[in-house]
Amino acid sequence: MREVASGSSVPTVVTVGTIAFDTIHTPVASAQRVLGGSAIYFALGARFFVRPGLVGAVGNDFPDEELSQFQARGIDTLGVQTLARHRTFSWEGRYLDNFSRRETIHVDVGIFEAYAPKLPEAWRHVPFVFLANGSPTHQVGLLDQIAGAPCVVSDSMNLWIEIDRKGTEKVFTRSHGVILNDEEALQFTGEASLLRAARRIADLGPRFVIIKKGEHGCLCLSGGRCFVVPGYPLEMVSDPTGAGDSFAGGVMGFLAERGDVQGASLREALLWGGVVGSLCVETLGPERLIAATRRDIDARFSALRAMVEGT
Amino acid sequence: MREVASGSSVPTVVTVGTIAFDTIHTPVASAQRVLGGSAIYFALGARFFVRPGLVGAVGNDFPDEELSQFQARGIDTLGVQTLARHRTFSWEGRYLDNFSRRETIHVDVGIFEAYAPKLPEAWRHVPFVFLANGSPTHQVGLLDQIAGAPCVVSDSMNLWIEIDRKGTEKVFTRSHGVILNDEEALQFTGEASLLRAARRIADLGPRFVIIKKGEHGCLCLSGGRCFVVPGYPLEMVSDPTGAGDSFAGGVMGFLAERGDVQGASLREALLWGGVVGSLCVETLGPERLIAATRRDIDARFSALRAMVEGT
Numbered sequence: 001m002r003e004v005a006s007g008s009s010v011p012t013v014v015t016v017g018t019i020a021f022d023t024i025h026t027p028v029a030s031a032q033r034v035l036g037g038s039a040i041y042f043a044l045g046a047r048f049f050v051r052p053g054l055v056g057a058v059g060n061d062f063p064d065e066e067l068s069q070f071q072a073r074g075i076d077t078l079g080v081q082t083l084a085r086h087r088t089f090s091w092e093g094r095y096l097d098n099f100s101r102r103e104t105i106h107v108d109v110g111i112f113e114a115y116a117p118k119l120p121e122a123w124r125h126v127p128f129v130f131l132a133n134g135s136p137t138h139q140v141g142l143l144d145q146i147a148g149a150p151c152v153v154s155d156s157m158n159l160w161i162e163i164d165r166k167g168t169e170k171v172f173t174r175s176h177g178v179i180l181n182d183e184e185a186l187q188f189t190g191e192a193s194l195l196r197a198a199r200r201i202a203d204l205g206p207r208f209v210i211i212k213k214g215e216h217g218c219l220c221l222s223g224g225r226c227f228v229v230p231g232y233p234l235e236m237v238s239d240p241t242g243a244g245d246s247f248a249g250g251v252m253g254f255l256a257e258r259g260d261v262q263g264a265s266l267r268e269a270l271l272w273g274g275v276v277g278s279l280c281v282e283t284l285g286p287e288r289l290i291a292a293t294r295r296d297i298d299a300r301f302s303a304l305r306a307m308v309e310g311t
Numbered sequence: 312m313r314e315v316a317s318g319s320s321v322p323t324v325v326t327v328g329t330i331a332f333d334t335i336h337t338p339v340a341s342a343q344r345v346l347g348g349s350a351i352y353f354a355l356g357a358r359f360f361v362r363p364g365l366v367g368a369v370g371n372d373f374p375d376e377e378l379s380q381f382q383a384r385g386i387d388t389l390g391v392q393t394l395a396r397h398r399t400f401s402w403e404g405r406y407l408d409n410f411s412r413r414e415t416i417h418v419d420v421g422i423f424e425a426y427a428p429k430l431p432e433a434w435r436h437v438p439f440v441f442l443a444n445g446s447p448t449h450q451v452g453l454l455d456q457i458a459g460a461p462c463v464v465s466d467s468m469n470l471w472i473e474i475d476r477k478g479t480e481k482v483f484t485r486s487h488g489v490i491l492n493d494e495e496a497l498q499f500t501g502e503a504s505l506l507r508a509a510r511r512i513a514d515l516g517p518r519f520v521i522i523k524k525g526e527h528g529c530l531c532l533s534g535g536r537c538f539v540v541p542g543y544p545l546e547m548v549s550d551p552t553g554a555g556d557s558f559a560g561g562v563m564g565f566l567a568e569r570g571d572v573q574g575a576s577l578r579e580a581l582l583w584g585g586v587v588g589s590l591c592v593e594t595l596g597p598e599r600l601i602a603a604t605r606r607d608i609d610a611r612f613s614a615l616r617a618m619v620e621g622t
Contacts, residue, residue: 193547231539235504
């Protein structure tokens with residue numbers, strides 16, 4: 001990592017997205033106002049590999065201890081603003097039918113009434129950028145503040161594909177890589193096959209397209225090659241919230257650490273993403289992901305690789 | 312392969328199951344009375360590797376040319392009886408919601424009113440047996456006619472798990488391996504996790520348990536190890552009928568050819584099963600599977616292995 005004049009290190013990967021309080025109901029348990037949001041889960045997944053930097057905002061109800069906790073976990077919060085007149089974004093949702101369906105009960109947009117992402121000056125030359133799920137306007141807004149030519153990877157979700165398709169497409173066009181889940185990829189392209197959907201998205205310009213399939217792993221197109229990686233088999237799922245974002249954190253964290261985003265590195269990154277995502281779902285909220293150590297994910301990576309490669 | 316006195320070769324793997332006429336409606340096309348049934352699809356998948364032998368029955372409406380066609384494809388039909396007073400078993404079904412649901416429209420049990428499986432005397436020492444989906448009574452009935460200690464692998468389906476749970480369990484207990492799809496494994500065990508379901512089935516005695524996940528590949532428990540193999544990504548699915556049975560044919564065919572049912576062989580067999588199953592779904596009915604050559608499946612195997620292992 002490069003050092004800047006202030007003595008603080010510049011993050012290797014910067015993410016912009018939501019920082020949230022989630023209220024989650026699963027078939028077996030509920031949790032009130034636990035830490036969540038796309039940028040948070042991404043950073044919690046990427047921190048095992050490199051120093052992630054958060055760009056986002058919290059409201060007047062966000063405890064300082066939470067920010068300190070991120071810093072203690074190696075996440076740089078220089079890009080997090082506190083908007084004193086607003087509340088933190090919050091989401092309440094429920095999982096149904098053995099986690100196969102999710103419904104939103106309530107959303108409080110909070111800080112998003114007033115916020116526009118601001119990249120810290122010291123971070124302008126960051127080499128890796130992840131545009132986590134958030135409005136395309138914010139995603140492009142962050143890109144426009146970046147100097148140089150970082151490796152940009154973007155995510156989106158059904159809401160933005162529906163209400164701002166053009167903006168979503170613009171983000172993809174400016175990205176080196178795109179990570180979407182299966183439903184979003186089919187929705188965005190109108191295709192019925194994930195392989196065809198991935199090809200259509202790659203036609204927009206990204207060098208790689210990763211389609212997440214939840215517990216079933218993912219599929220990746222890159223430079224004419226296709227990789228398929230199964231999910232890490234789990235005995236129990238407690239809460240899928242944030243699994244996709246932490247998967248992306250694992251993928252990008254590994255790519256940034258390796259400094260290579262092609263071929264064998266990309267394929268290995270998919271396994272690391274699967275490992276991080278599988279840890280994420282083991283507790284309600286991000287508890288397990290916060291508690292996990294590099295040793296934990298190394299052990300699970302070895303197990304997953306053995307299960308996949310039969311070695 | 313061993314030669315018997317008559318000069319005909321004994322099959323390496325014998326299967327008992329249904330031989331059927333299927334009428335299939337998909338979201339894009341329909342087919343009337345195409346060849347189908349669990350034993351047929353299994354044999355069509357296994358024939359790429361070894362000589363499969365069919366045990367089953369057809370009715371007075373079954374054309375002799377069809378039997379000749381099997382023989383021309385390397386499938387031994389010595390164990391197929393014709394019941395002159397009955398019609399061939401037939402099934403009519405419809406796929407809905409982009410193939411995520413299947414409903415049965417009509418079943419004509421035909422020969423099953425009168426049939427009990429009869430193993431040809433010359434096949435009593437067959438080394439590999441696949442009890443394709445069919446009634447547990449018939450599965451056990453075939454097992455009781457076998458001499459020696461072949462490697463027995465069994466399949467089942469929701470109907471038999473529901474109406475003859477004890478019989479199904481008895482079949483599993485007498486099997487070296489069990490192959491079920493995800494829904495059946497959860498139904499049989501009452502578990503919510505495939506991994507736990509596989510463990511519960513393994514506790515009954517089988518040395519390996521393979522859980523099929525359709526387009527998402529499969530999971531396999533064997534001797535304390537777990538293998539996970541993703542599905543071969545397809546641009547288009549025409550008809551999933553028989554995919555699970557032909558997958559089992561690919562798995563068993565390869566194991567029988569290799570003469571080893573453990574570790575690396577078992578894991579490689581899962582890839583071959585995926586290859587055969589993916590060919591199966593590319594046409595309405597078994598057309599593609601009938602037309603395919605060993606060269607076709609070799610090419611797809613190389614492609615799948617590269618996608619899975621990143622080599």
